[in-house]
Structures are given as structure tokens and as C-alpha cells.
Amino acid sequence: MILLLPFLAILVIIVVALFGAAVPGLDFLFGVVFPYAAITVFLLGIIYRVLKWARSPVPFHIPTVTGQQKSLSWIKSSKIDSPHSSPGVVGRMAMEILLFRSLFRNTKMEMKSGPKLVYGSSKYLWLGAIVFHYSMLVIVLRHLRLFMQPIPQFVLALQNVDGFFQVGLPGIYVTDGLIVAALLFLFLRRLYDSRLRYISLASDYFPLLLILSIAVTGILMRYFLRVDIVSVKELAIGLFTFHPFIPRDVGVLFYAHLFLVCVLLAYFPFSKLMHMPGIFLSPTRNLANNSRMKRHVNPWNHPVRVHTYEEYEDEFRDRMKAAGLPLDKE
């Protein structure tokens, strides 16, 4: 069921999009209304959730570090893995965001015959994740050729690099193959490992399948069942200039692709995909490990009523004096 639900959801989305493309009159809904709605939900949803996160206090100083803390001058500290200053934190965050350093440090526990418990480095998750994310980035940036007029130079340059091998016509983009391979790996990885399958939810499979179906419809449109790309750009430019325009016969497949993207955008703020802004707000990564240098006070510490010794002495002075006890004040 956990696996069936995402599959069914994807199927329904595609069927709805194909229906929308087939019924005359609905193309305005699928080509203009849904994209604008999805963009709005994506943008406002992310802003809303980040502002909500920003309201949650981080009372405890909780960086999780993997290096020697800065202490005495003659003990070598780890400036990136256990940063004590802002530049160190920036470096650590950059390595986390750009290189997925936490995943690179991933280890796996395995029971070998013996029985023997073995811990080993496991880089496959890191590899799949970084291949997917960078392919996704390149593909999104490549799409700017359809969103922007005139096309920025860097987009054309990126296309040239991505299409470096010049295989076939239209030329194959390396990232198209890489993203499908990476997504399939990330998907099968959850199915293959029984422990991972046990902790996987429908909300883990759904984004993978959704992005995979976006990639597949895109690949189909470029290499196999080509659509009129000039009309596609016309529609996109219409959206991005607030002059919505539905060109004639763009192709059914295009509407499936577009609707899947709309679903992804609208789903984004409510899903695990919020790790995109979330990584910037991870207290275990973005705090400096400086608790030996700076005092961190819980912002909501309750004002505790204390009874100081002075007050105590004032209260019992007479009886203390009678008992012959020493007093601070006579």
C-alpha cells in the first residue's frame, strides 16, 4: 500500500493531464491557471514555512561535530568539521550544501558470517544523491532557454557542456541519462534493503516517482515523441510575461509534463522536499561549536524565584543570633 499509493497518484496525475489536454477548453486551465497557481503555492508556501521555522527558538547549542573542538592553543582544532567561528560555519555549510559532506561520511553496519559485525563506509547514497541533485540543477537551468528571451549566454554555454558528446540529433544531454539513473537507484535502494523499506513511507516514494515521471516525459518529448518546441516556448514566455497564451497543438505529452511539474511545485512546501530551505536552518550544522568561549542562555528560561542568603539571614536573624550562629550583617 505504501508503494501502491504513490504509483496510483502518479497515474492519476498523468491521466488527468492527458484528459485536460484532450478536452478542448481545458487547455487554458492546464496551460495557464495551474502553472500560476503552482508557482504561487510554491513561493508563498516556502516563505510561510521558513518564517514559521524562524519563530521556533533554538534554546540549546547543539552543533553535531566530527572534529576536535577549539580549546587550548596547543591542541589542533578542526576548523571546518568543528567550527568555532563564522567563516568556519560558512565553510561547513558550503561543504554540506554543495558536496553533501554528511552523506559522504555515511557508514553501514553489516553482519558477516562468523558472526561478525562490520562497519564500513557506504558512499552509494552520497553518489546517487549528488548525481541526482546536480543533474536536476543543470536541467532546471537548461530550461531557462524556454523561459527567457533573449536566452542568457550561460544557459547556452551550459547546454554545450551538457551536450558535449554530440550523439544523435537532437543531441543527447548527459544529465538526462544521469538523472534517470540516479532516481532509479534512489528508488530501488529503498526497495532493496529491507530495513530501509521498513522505514520508507509513501511520502518517500512519491517525490522520487514524481520527479522520475517528469524526467521521463521530458526525455520522451526531446528524443522520441517530439513536440513543437517553438510553441512550448511561446506558452512559457506568455506565462513569464503575464500575457498568457495557448498556442495551437502543443502536444498532449507536453501537458502531462507541465502538469506533473505543477504538482511538484505545489506539493513542495508540504513535503520532505522542504529540505532545500531546511538545510540552511539546521541547528546541528549552522551553529558554531563555541560553547567553551561563549555562554548560551535558553531564551525562554523561566524567571525562577530565588531566596538569596541575604534574604534568609534577614528572615532568621534573631533566631540565628540567639543560637550563636555567625552572621554576615549584625
Next chain:
Amino acid sequence: MLQYSFNSYTGTLKDGMMYDTGKIVTGLVVFAALFTSPFWYNLSNGKALKRPDIVLPTAPNEQQCCADSEYMRCDHMVMLDEWRFAVVRDGQTYYTSSTGRKFEMRFTKTCLGCHPNTSQFCDQCHNYIGVNLYCWDCHNKPNTGSEGSRVAQILNPEPENQDGASRSPVFLHRTIRRDRIK
């Protein structure tokens, strides 16, 4: 003194206090600016946003294309690729269209015969959607000044053999190499 009331369910403070406001707002502004960049980029340019106008062949030159326009609009590059393969690998010269007409599989002669001005035909859409052609990296581009067209004439001489064995330079090159091997 401290008057916060903590909502343990949502993990937020009820008075809505925000932490690190400067950093959060900066980050959100950068994100929103990047995400909406196609909007303000296009609006600030505000020209040449319409579908490009391609110049179609007119009266005296007009004849049936080797495939219908619906196919050519989306799939012309596939046909060119197939032609290239047929000529270079299989040594074929002619393509028979669905209407039964024969076309010589030569871009510069057949295609440019009807669409001689590449800048008003090919480049219109290619530039609009950012297609980087690498045809002219190796081949001489026709209609690009006197020198270019002269070289093109040498490479693609107009008169052809009676048996239709007009050959592309690449094909000739291959023939020569075969002879050498013999």
C-alpha cells in the same frame, strides 16, 4: 520579567517572535528573486517575445516538401540525421517521400534549394529556442559572403553525374580510402 508563553505542541512561541530576522529575510529575498527571475528578466527586456516569423518559399520556387509541415516542424532533425547516415554509411543518394517523389539527400542542394536564406528560415526558430547547431563547425556555411559560397561550390559542385551518383565530400573521402586499401 520574561513573559513568554510556550506552545509545546507547535514548538513556537505564541507572541510570534522571530529569531535571526536579518539572515532569514535576506535568504528569503534572494530565493524569491532567483525563483521569479524569468518574470523580471522578460519584463525588463520586453521585446522579441513573439513566435519568430519564418519566410516560407514563394511562388516560382514553391513545391512540395519532402515531408508534411507537421512532421518537419518537430522532426526535421531526425530526417537530416537519417539522411546523413544513409549517405555516409550506406552510400544511398535518393530519398523517396511518402508522396512518391524522389529527393536527393543533400542539405545544401535539396533543403536550401527551397529555403536558401538560412537566417530567415533555420536560424529564426533555432535562435528563439537556443539550439546550438554544430553543422558549420566543419562544413562551410552557404550564403555567408563570397569566400564562403565559393568554397561551398567547390565542395558541392552543381553539375552531377547522370546516374545520380552525386556524392558528398565525406563519401568521396571514404571511397578514396577504400581504393587505397585495395
